[in-house]
Amino acid sequence: MTDRLVEANRHYAEAFTDPGMDARPVLHVAVVACMDARLDLHKALGLQLGDCHTIRNAGGVVTDDVIRSLTISQRKLGTRSIVLIHHTGCGLESLTEDFRNELEMEVGQRPAWAVESFRDVDQDVRQSMQRVRTSPFLLYKDDVRGFVFDVRTGLLREVDPA
Numbered sequence: 071m072t073d074r075l076v077e078a079n080r081h082y083a084e085a086f087t088d089p090g091m092d093a094r095p096v097l098h099v100a101v102v103a104c105m106d107a108r109l110d111l112h113k114a115l116g117l118q119l120g121d122c123h124t125i126r127n128a129g130g131v132v133t134d135d136v137i138r139s140l141t142i143s144q145r146k147l148g149t150r151s152i153v154l155i156h157h158t159g160c161g162l163e164s165l166t167e168d169f170r171n172e173l174e175m176e177v178g179q180r181p182a183w184a185v186e187s188f189r190d191v192d193q194d195v196r197q198s199m200q201r202v203r204t205s206p207f208l209l210y211k212d213d214v215r216g217f218v219f220d221v222r223t224g225l226l227r228e229v230d231p232a
């Protein structure tokens with residue numbers, strides 16, 4: 071399967087010209103989103119090459135590693151706004167923290183990370199917003215907005231931060 075991707079890259083590179091861009095995102099935005107395959111962030115948000123940072127993981131959860139990326143994004147690469155995107159039908163809704171026990175049983179070692187499973191997607195977005203707002207490492211926390219992407223309609227719905 072990877073060979074197919076590498077082949078596609080050859081075609082991509084044939085038509086590629088050096089955009090001569092700075093690494094600093096043009097829109098000064100960092101987007102944190104779930105890794106879900108149904109969410110095409112650039113298309114869904116009208117983003118172009120160079121516009122923003124995209125930070126993705128299972129759930130679009132604000133973990134320590136996301137804070138690491140956001141800190142570098144803000145302090146070294148000039149972003150000032152944060153957009154958090156979770157979505158309907160997320161795989162984390164069908165998991166529980168029990169997954170860690172299953173792993174421990176199978177491989178004999180308990181992962182240090184939390185599964186970050188959830189039942190209420192709005193509440194999970196609020197928790198992520200809260201983690202951003204309480205981080206001592208981030209410089210800009212005034213423009214932090216959270217959304218739920220509907221995988222059936224393609225629409226974003228904003229989550230009230232309260």
Ligand SMILES: [Zn+2]
Pocket residue numbers: 104105106128129130157159160161162
């Ligand atoms: Zn998801």
